[in-house]
Amino acid sequence: MKIKKTVEELDPYVPGRSIYEIATLYNLKPEEIIKLGSNENPIGPSPRAVEAVKNSLNDMNRYPESDLSDLIREIAAYSEVRPEQVLVGGDGADEILDVLGKTFTEPGDEFIVPLPSYMYYEFTLKIHGAIPVFAQWDVDNNQLDVDSVLEAITSKTRLIFLCTPNNPTGGLIDKEDIQRVLDNTEALVVVDEAYIEFSGTDNVELLNDYENILILRTFSKVLGLAGMRIGYALASPEIIQHMYRVKPVFSLTKLSYVAALATLQDKGYLEHSRKASVDSREYLYQGLEEFSNLRVFRSYANYLLVDVRRTGMDSAQITEELMKRGVIVRNCSSFRGLDDYWIRVSVGTIAQDQRFLEILKDILEQI
Numbered sequence: 001m002k003i004k005k006t007v008e009e010l011d012p013y014v015p016g017r018s019i020y021e022i023a024t025l026y027n028l029k030p031e032e033i034i035k036l037g038s039n040e041n042p043i044g045p046s047p048r049a050v051e052a053v054k055n056s057l058n059d060m061n062r063y064p065e066s067d068l069s070d071l072i073r074e075i076a077a078y079s080e081v082r083p084e085q086v087l088v089g090g091d092g093a094d095e096i097l098d099v100l101g102k103t104f105t106e107p108g109d110e111f112i113v114p115l116p117s118y119m120y121y122e123f124t125l126k127i128h129g130a131i132p133v134f135a136q137w138d139v140d141n142n143q144l145d146v147d148s149v150l151e152a153i154t155s156k157t158r159l160i161f162l163c164t165p166n167n168p169t170g171g172l173i174d175k176e177d178i179q180r181v182l183d184n185t186e187a188l189v190v191v192d193e194a195y196i197e198f199s200g201t202d203n204v205e206l207l208n209d210y211e212n213i214l215i216l217r218t219f220s221k222v223l224g225l226a227g228m229r230i231g232y233a234l235a236s237p238e239i240i241q242h243m244y245r246v247k248p249v250f251s252l253t254k255l256s257y258v259a260a261l262a263t264l265q266d267k268g269y270l271e272h273s274r275k276a277s278v279d280s281r282e283y284l285y286q287g288l289e290e291f292s293n294l295r296v297f298r299s300y301a302n303y304l305l306v307d308v309r310r311t312g313m314d315s316a317q318i319t320e321e322l323m324k325r326g327v328i329v330r331n332c333s334s335f336r337g338l339d340d341y342w343i344r345v346s347v348g349t350i351a352q353d354q355r356f357l358e359i360l361k362d363i364l365e366q367i
């Protein structure tokens with residue numbers, strides 16, 4: 001038996017820690033744990049989505065629809081594009097990354113990722129035999145080093161990932177910088193807008209002017225459905241048609257389908273969800289700013305990146321102390337491009353942020 005070389009050599013992806021895992025490890029009650037590690041939506045799903053799922057439970061014996069036109073129409077309206085510009089994925093935006101690998105890369109082709117950024121690009125694309133070429137995100141100024149992206153382009157570049165707001169730094173990419181990249185390559189530029197609703201801007205209008213752009217989105221963040229695993233892509237009809245050829249046909253479950261549709265129809269939830277997160281982000285930012293030994297970065301997403309090196313502890317020690325006390329944040333030491341002194345804290349409810357800040361204060365006073 002011979003395992004594929006790209007799989008044999010692959011470093012495993014390190015996901016955020018789960019509530020169940022931490023409850024078991026530290027003998028805590030799951031309901032007491034505050035999870036600020038995976039940029040989920042702390043207010044819960046839309047009640048209409050919950051109702052829709054309940055009403056569909058008895059259809060579980062049937063395969064999902066392969067025709068997703070209702071949902072596609074709804075996503076198109078929400079995103080202000082035409083339905084033929086939409087592809088829906090059933091394992092979140094992560095599935096779409098895999099479909100991009102299948103559709104656009106041959107073994108030996110290159111893809112560009114500015115560092116630090118979302119680690120799943122590298123993980124997924126490598127499985128397809130594609131080779132990462134790293135550019136830079138200027139962390140101090142929290143902006144893309146666009147020249148480093150342009151310099152990384154070669155005749156083998158097939159995909160360029162631009163994450164805006166960037167995970168884990170929270171900075172936005174200027175539209176002009178995205179255009180500069182688009183103007184200087186024939187590769188597909190993937191603009192990852194997983195967190196775009198928290199930023200008050202977007203890049204959809206670029207779809208009118210460029211053929212080589214794809215916008216990646218998810219239902220896991222502002223739309224509150226991380227557990228239902230729904231993602232979507234916006235691009236030209238030609239790109240979308242080719243991607244549909246290789247996308248797993250039934251990957252979007254029936255329950256995810258009805259939950260997604262009901263959420264988009266719940267305008268009150270959409271507005272409340274966005275506003276609650278933006279308000280709470282400001283609260284959390286102000287709270288973290290008060291610690292003289294932390295450096296916190298302004299963010300346009302639902303998380304904040306924090307440099308902890310002046311505390312005398314590294315990120316592993318701080319995350320461990322927080323977990324013992326029932327708070328999960330992301331230790332960023334597995335993020336390529338960051339060293340061992342960074343944590344990423346997701347925005348919770350204001351009550352959760354407050355509790356986190358109190359616990360952090362206790363920990364930092366003890367050293």
Ligand SMILES: Cc1ncc(COP(=O)(O)O)c(C=O)c1O
Pocket residue numbers: 038039091092093094095118163167192194217218219220226229230231
């Ligand atoms: C930047 C970015 N892109 C894509 C994703 C994948 O989202 P999904 O849950 O839809 O797979 C995430 C998830 O955290 C992310 O942070």
